[in-house]
Amino acid sequence: MSAGDADAAASGDEGAGLYVESTIIMTTVRLVAPFILTFALFIMFHGADSPGGGFQGGVIAGSVVMMLAFAYGIDSTRQWLDVRIVSALASGGVFAFVGIGLGAMALGGQFLQYSEFEALFGHAIKYAIELVELGIGAIVAAVAIGLFFLLAAGFDDLAEEDSS
């Protein structure tokens, strides 16, 4: 650990110090990732009937990306994953949640009064709760991924700005 840190600090390239390319890890992650993502979506969608929900499923979905970064390197994962997706998921989740609340008001109810949607489709409360859970899942997954990439990048660009 300390030797790797020293190397990374010396070369000024933290990514190289962090990443160890390993066929075993890459193969395992490639094999396991789809199942974990499926499990995350299951927890997210099935939160109404079993333990879990948007928050837990979102965290697990976010950890899939961390796992990919662990296997294939943070920088290549960052390039593979469009940054716009992360921002869109985070703000889209908040907008969906607020939108459901405001939609209920538009239909004549109070903020987040799901029963108002009964006029539009059946089982409105149940589906509104599911939608809210998905929104929370999107926020949490995107924030987990975003914090991961931001912490990994750290002050890199800032240091370059100051030196130039």
Add this chain to the structure above:
Amino acid sequence: MTLTLIEAALLVFVLGCAVGAALLKDTLAAVMAFAAYSLGVSVLWLVLQAPDVGLTEAAVGAGIMTVLFLLALSNTTSPDVDRLFESVGWRSAALVAGFVVLIGATVPALPTIGDPNSAVVGGEVSQYYLENAYAQTEVKNAVTAVLAAYRGFDTLGEGVVVFSAVVVTLSVLRREVVA
């Protein structure tokens, strides 16, 4: 209050990990002890029949937090560690001991697990949720019903708090795009 063997073992494990996380000199070792602590607590939640909380603790406490801590550590240089444990000043030890006694004094006030007269089981609000959650929301998991429907406004606030975490990180690191 009687402990089953598994509860007692988990409590010892969790306490050991917590003390280890506080006392270990090497930061990496402390982070790993903290992860093990979270894992132990999440199993403890499962044993206490709170799977929703246990799932959250395992995913966030043992998973994401550990990765973020490790990432933060890898961006710093750690000094060479000469010994295993941090030296503890008597003032900090006394402070921690006092705090433990203070918190421990509240434990007897908690209802025993499964007590039919405890506020958790017999309280008006919990009973209302348990009796009406399915009829009113068509959601079988009462925890989800409370979080997303009865306390939807709270949950919206929590979602925005999580969202603002990434916004704050962006502004602290002076970046314009996530990732």
